[in-house]
Amino acid sequence: MVQRAQSRRIELELRLKDIKYAIWLLSRNKLIVLGFAIAIFYIVLAIIGPFVVDPKIAQRVDYLNQHKPPSWEHIFGTDDIGRDLLSMIILGARYDLWIAGVVVFLALSIGIVVGGISGYIGGRLDELFMRITDIFLAFPGLILAMAITEVLGRSFTNLMLALVIVWWSGYARIMRGQFLAEKEKPYVQAAKVLGIPAWRIVFRHILPNSIYPLLVVATLDVGGVMLTAAGLSFIGLGPSPFEPEWGQLAARGSNYIFQAPWEVLFPGLAILFASLGFNLVGDGLRDVLDPRLRR
Numbered sequence: 001m002v003q004r005a006q007s008r009r010i011e012l013e014l015r016l017k018d019i020k021y022a023i024w025l026l027s028r029n030k031l032i033v034l035g036f037a038i039a040i041f042y043i044v045l046a047i048i049g050p051f052v053v054d055p056k057i058a059q060r061v062d063y064l065n066q067h068k069p070p071s072w073e074h075i076f077g078t079d080d081i082g083r084d085l086l087s088m089i090i091l092g093a094r095y096d097l098w099i100a101g102v103v104v105f106l107a108l109s110i111g112i113v114v115g116g117i118s119g120y121i122g123g124r125l126d127e128l129f130m131r132i133t134d135i136f137l138a139f140p141g142l143i144l145a146m147a148i149t150e151v152l153g154r155s156f157t158n159l160m161l162a163l164v165i166v167w168w169s170g171y172a173r174i175m176r177g178q179f180l181a182e183k184e185k186p187y188v189q190a191a192k193v194l195g196i197p198a199w200r201i202v203f204r205h206i207l208p209n210s211i212y213p214l215l216v217v218a219t220l221d222v223g224g225v226m227l228t229a230a231g232l233s234f235i236g237l238g239p240s241p242f243e244p245e246w247g248q249l250a251a252r253g254s255n256y257i258f259q260a261p262w263e264v265l266f267p268g269l270a271i272l273f274a275s276l277g278f279n280l281v282g283d284g285l286r287d288v289l290d291p292r293l294r295r
Helices: 002-028 030-052 085-121 123-138 141-152 156-182 186-193 198-210 212-234 246-254 262-289
Strands: none
Touching: 030 085, 030 262, 085 123, 085 156, 085 198, 085 212, 085 246, 085 262, 123 156, 141 156, 141 212, 156 198, 156 212, 186 198, 198 212, 212 246, 212 262, 246 262
16 A cells, blocks of 8 residues: 555656646747637637627627727727627637537547547458548548538537538547557557456556547647638538627628728637637647657
């Protein structure tokens, strides 16, 4: 018991040391720090947005204030139906980050299960899973998402479902490769010889050592999902046109790009900086989790 407690204490100390080293590595790069700051800002904005801006008041139609340019009263101006653009962008942060978070989480979960089973078990099951994965990878992602949303109809749920169907296959491929590499390593073979159950080998050893590349890719994909969702909304395959979603706001403003360019500019900048922030965070995680980049 004493030896087990000491080993746990040593393991905890090593993990704390790794965490401190990772934080030090991240703090060295100003772009990565900027990315974390941007990502945290958008996350906080998504959480507190409905408490700062009353959705009922912000989405109220006011034709007397159509296309008002930026001013102290309306810092980002107003849109084609008189809504304050700043308030709509603040409310839209929750919609866009919710879409990106749910899509990446569900796609990552499906990819881990499919890729892990395929890589560890192999054989005919591996062939079946990978051929299904290849079918989804064969279609251009945006085209497939457009086809699915067109068939299912426009709504937030259908938009997220279409993006999950598009995104999971890439994670499955990466996870399968990681499992194939890890299961042949000496520590896994030794665990099998000792009679450790397969489920424990997978969840205690192989999965923790295989998940890091997927976490990096998933972080980078948050920005990609946001851009794709905004693109689908822009062409009319997203939620209702009156929802405060950034792609919808940009789509409505594109009809008045010469008359009121701010109606496209500010929603576009919101999408740009959110995607940039999460991409920088992904780069930072890659630098921390890849031992070759720590040198």
